[in-house]
Amino acid sequence: MRFSLFFSFVIVVGIYSYNFSEAREPVCSKFAYEEQLLEKMIRTEIKVETMVNEIKKTENNVISTLGDIKQTVTDMFADMKGNITDEMLKRSDEIKRREESFKKLFEETRTNLTSDMEAKREELTQLQGKLERPPIAFHAHHVTNLVLDTSDEIVIFTKSVINEGTGYDTSTGIFTAPVGGLYQFDVHICALNGNYAFIGLLLEGKIIALDSSYAESYYTCSTFGAIVRVRSGEKVWVKSTSSASNRQLGQDSVRMNTFSGVLVNN
CATH class of the missing domain: 1.10.287 (Helix Hairpins)
Incomplete structure (x- = not known):
């Protein structure tokens, strides 16, 4: 045009x-x-x-x-676009690699922290349980049946001075551990003048300590005991290990037969 x-x-x-x-x-x-x-x-x-x-x-x-x-x-x-696209792809790949590395590191850290927290929580739970547990200790005296003429007869100490944790039964003479742990038990026995006393300390029917006394004089007594680990629910008691007509305990205003125990560590 x-x-x-x-x-x-x-x-x-x-x-x-x-x-x-x-x-x-x-x-x-x-x-x-x-x-x-x-x-x-x-x-x-x-x-x-x-x-x-x-x-x-x-x-x-x-x-x-x-x-x-x-x-x-x-x-x-076109060249600029190609270069920019290549650079963007490289940057994108680098970002993805860093992201994967960060995720892996985060997951490992989270796993370790979770494991450590679970271990610490378990330790705190155990410590809390120990702190919440009442002290376990008992001390009993006064034996009603002083004659030891029956073999394997349990010596029953009928009067309780202290019974923390209510583990000792004054009617049976048997201590039942409320909790497991390391216990110390002591037995103090006095033989009647001119008689013998053969006594044993037993854990679940197995002897863990023995003693024998002969009262040649009026004031003859002896003490024995043991430190032993006891599981929760296990039983400890004192019994006569030898029976005869000259086997008899003695107690009066100046002599006392006793049985005691305490939880040392659980």
């Missing part, structure tokens, strides 16, 4: 130039006039065609140059 307008403008200018020059030239004849007019029109058409060709050539060069610039810019952006 632009070239058509331009071409029309050129023709009008040519015709105007021709008419102007024709007005100044002398008129010789009608034939000469027409011949000159035709020649000028031909020259003008040639010039216009040459100008049009030059304009088209220029336009093609401009279009080609613009195409080259566009392609260059496109290639440049």
